[in-house]
Structures are given as structure tokens and as C-alpha cells.
Amino acid sequence: KAGVTQTPRYLIKTRGQQVTLSCSPISGHRSVSWYQQTPGQGLQFLFEYFSETQRNKGNFPGRFSGRQFSNSRSEMNVSTLELGDSALYLCASRRESEKLFFGSGTQLSVL
Amino acid sequence: QKEVEQNSGPLSVPEGAIASLNCTYSDRGSQSFFWYRQYSGKSPELIMFIYSNGDKEDGRFTAQLNKASQYVSLLIRDSQPSDSATYLCAVTTSNTGNQFYFGTGTSLTVIP
Numbered sequence: 046k047a048g049v050t051q052t053p054r055y056l057i058k059t060r061g062q063q064v065t066l067s068c069s070p071i072s073g074h075r076s077v078s079w080y081q082q083t084p085g086q087g088l089q090f091l092f093e094y095f096s097e098t099q100r101n102k103g104n105f106p107g108r109f110s111g112r113q114f115s116n117s118r119s120e121m122n123v124s125t126l127e128l129g130d131s132a133l134y135l136c137a138s139r140r141e142s143e144k145l146f147f148g149s150g151t152q153l154s155v156l
Numbered sequence: 157q158k159e160v161e162q163n164s165g166p167l168s169v170p171e172g173a174i175a176s177l178n179c180t181y182s183d184r185g186s187q188s189f190f191w192y193r194q195y196s197g198k199s200p201e202l203i204m205f206i207y208s209n210g211d212k213e214d215g216r217f218t219a220q221l222n223k224a225s226q227y228v229s230l231l232i233r234d235s236q237p238s239d240s241a242t243y244l245c246a247v248t249t250s251n252t253g254n255q256f257y258f259g260t261g262t263s264l265t266v267i268p
């Protein structure tokens with residue numbers, strides 16, 4: 046069974062640009078969550094989608110947005126990038142309310 | 157107040173010893189408890205989960221849950237250098253849609 050797939054693996058952007066990250070969950074998993082991980086802050090919850098609806102949202106500015114498609118694949122978008130957005134972005138999927146499984150992440154560098 | 161707290165470490169133990177990692181949580185309504193291992197440069201990997209008070213053993217790993225005291229711990233017996241990683245504690249609560257709350261992690265180094 047394939048795991049959670051995230052693309053791209055690495056991204057380099059400049060300030061002011063926008064970026065879109067993609068996540069394909071494990072087959073049968075309808076929940077997709079996004080996290081930001083930085084050395085100083087640990088894992089910070091961005092949002093969770095379930096059946097194309099945002100179910101939970103963390104404390105991030107509106108520049109961070111996401112969506113989920115009918116096949117459960119999800120995308121996360123960050124607009125007007127700032128230097129502080131440099132981080133590892135992790136996607137995780139699960140069945141209804143069960144264990145969370147992570148993808149390999151997208152390492153975003155903002156220059 | 158942070159929902160989940162862990163000592164950041166680093167925690168160092170000699171090879172073959174028992175490593176003890178601790179985690180406390182603030183929400184008494186928390187229902188499910190998880191331990192993830194994260195190697196440097198990699199994503200978190202689920203290694204243990206526990207739902208009921210008491211101990212749960214899986215190979216060299218034992219998770220211990222005490223809901224009255226609001227703590228959960230992870231014991232690693234016969235620690236190996238390959239166990240060197242950051243260990244993340246996570247809890248979920250039903251009143252927030254079973255959202256996962258993660259601690260900041262404890263860095264463990266097993267010294268050969």
C-alpha cells in the first residue's frame with residue numbers, strides 16, 4: 046500500500062512569490078492535515094481537510110490556504126512568501142479519527 | 157499553556173540502557189496518545205499508540221499512560237544507536253475533532 050506522497054520534495058522561492066504544495070493521501074484515507082516544522086517551533090498545525098471540507102484550522106495568517114479534492118488529494122498554497130516561511134511542510138493522512146501517517150515533506154526555502 | 161509538553165533534551169543514554177521519555181498534557185478530555193520517532197531530515201514515523209491507562213508493550217518499546225496524572229511515557233529497552241532520534245508525543249481530544257496536538261519533541265542520543 047503506497048504511503049503519503051508529497052511533491053515537490055524541495056522548493057526554492059523568493060520573497061513575495063507564491064507556492065503550491067501537493068499531497069496524495071494513503072488510499073482510503075479521507076482526512077489530510079498539513080503541518081509546518083521549523084527547528085525552533087516544532088510541528089505547527091496548519092489545517093485539516095476531511096471530505097473536501099476544512100475541519101480544523103491552526104493559527105496561521107490567511108496567506109496560508111488549502112483545499113481538498115474529491116479524490117482526497119490536497120494542496121496547500123502560501124501567497125506572498127516571507128523569509129520566515131522557510132520550513133519543512135508535512136502532510137499527513139488518516140482514516141476518520143485514527144492514527145496519523147506522514148509524507149516525506151516538502152522543504153521550502155525562501156530567499 | 158501548551159497542550160502537550162516534553163523535555164527537549166538532549167537525553168543521552170549508553171547503548172543497552174533503558175531510555176525514558178516523558179510527556180504531559182493539559183486537556184483531561186484527551187483520549188488517544190501517540191509516540192512518533194523522527195530521524196534528522198526525515199518525517200515523523202508512528203511507533204506506538206495507547207488509548208487506555210496502563211502499559212502497552214511492542215518489542216523493545218513500552219508506552220505507559222496515566223490519565224489521572226495526565227502523563228504518558230515511552231520506555232526504550234536495550235537502547236541502540238539506531239534509536240537516536242527526536243521523539244514526538246501527540247494527543248488527540250474528541251472536542252476538537254480529534255485534532256492532533258504535538259509536543260516539541262525530545263532528542264535522544266544513544267552512545268555506543
